[in-house]
Amino acid sequence: xxxxxxxxxxxxxxxxxxxxxxxxxxxxxxxxxxxxxxxxxxxxxxxxxxxxxxxxxxxxxxxxxxxxxxxxxxxxxxxxxxxxxxxxxxxxxxxxxxxxxxxxxxxxxxxxxxxxxxxxxxxxxxxxxxxxxxxxxxxxxxxxxxxxxxxxxxxxxxxxx
DNA sequence: ATTTACAATATGA
DNA sequence: TCATATTGTAAAT
Numbered sequence: 001x002x003x004x005x006x007x008x009x010x011x012x013x014x015x016x017x018x019x020x021x022x023x024x025x026x027x028x029x030x031x032x033x034x035x036x037x038x039x040x041x042x043x044x045x046x047x048x049x050x051x052x053x054x055x056x057x058x059x060x061x062x063x064x065x066x067x068x069x070x071x072x073x074x075x076x077x078x079x080x081x082x083x084x085x086x087x088x089x090x091x092x093x094x095x096x097x098x099x100x101x102x103x104x105x106x107x108x109x110x111x112x113x114x115x116x117x118x119x120x121x122x123x124x125x126x127x128x129x130x131x132x133x134x135x136x137x138x139x140x141x142x143x144x145x146x147x148x149x150x151x152x153x154x155x156x157x158x159x160x161x
Numbered sequence: 162a163t164t165t166a167c168a169a170t171a172t173g174a
Numbered sequence: 175t176c177a178t179a180t181t182g183t184a185a186a187t
Contacts (some may be wrong), residue, residue: 050179079183097169110169112182119169119183133169140168148168 002044008054010059015051017044021069022051024121027143051125058124059155071120078104082116088128092155095116096134110134116144124151136160 001023006013011028036156040048047068054064072080081104088096088103094105097117098110106112117128118120123143129151138159152159 076183098171101169106181108170108179109181110171111167111180112169113166115166115183116168117182128168131168135170138168142168145168 002040002041004044004048006048006053006055008052008059012084013055013070015048018071020071020073021157022047022122022125023052023071023074025055025125027121027123027147030050040056054125058091058127059151059154061091067125070125072121074121075119078112079116079119082113083120083126086117086120086126086128086131089127090158094130094132094152094157096132097139098134100131112140123147130155130157132159 002017004015004017006015013028014026015022016024016026050066050068054067057064072083077081082100083102085100096110097113098107100113101107101110104113113131117131118140120126120142121126122130129141129148131139136159138145138148149159
């Protein structure tokens with residue numbers, strides 16, 4: 001598993017790559033993590049560039065032209081279905097937890113969808129921030145509500161009080 | 162092996 | 175408005 005840093009105006013993200021693709025993305029944490037300096041195979045160097053570009057575009061409210069391969073193999077089947085549904089939400093659009101539940105054929109599993117969103121290893125590129133509670137309020141966010149609001153604002157979405 | 166806690170929501174009192 | 179059943183996972187007991 002290779003770990004690289006991605007410097008952006010918004011801060012320094014940390015990307016984890018498996019041999020299958022991008023497996024995890026961490027928000028800037030304030031403290032610098034030690035990253036073992038290792039030789040990166042060509043595949044990883046390319047994925048790193050794709051990830052950075054996709055992040056830049058998404059953080060500025062644009063559709064990412066290309067995404068690196070995402071390795072979601074660590075997730076349960078249920079989680080993978082939720083994450084798949086999330087990726088179908090367009091830039092600047094939102095859905096509710098209940099709608100996601102319905103979209104994957106389990107209309108009563110809204111709460112479980114919330115759990116799956118929290119377990120999402122690749123925030124931003126898998127847009128867990130575009131999911132709101134049914135009454136229009138924000139819900140929650142594992143990396144902090146501040147980030148969720150910021151991401152939504154960059155896409156022109158205003159949240160109900 | 163059970164119980165509990167979550168980033169929900171529809172329903173009935 | 176409040177209590178409860180439902181649902182998938184992980185973590186605690």
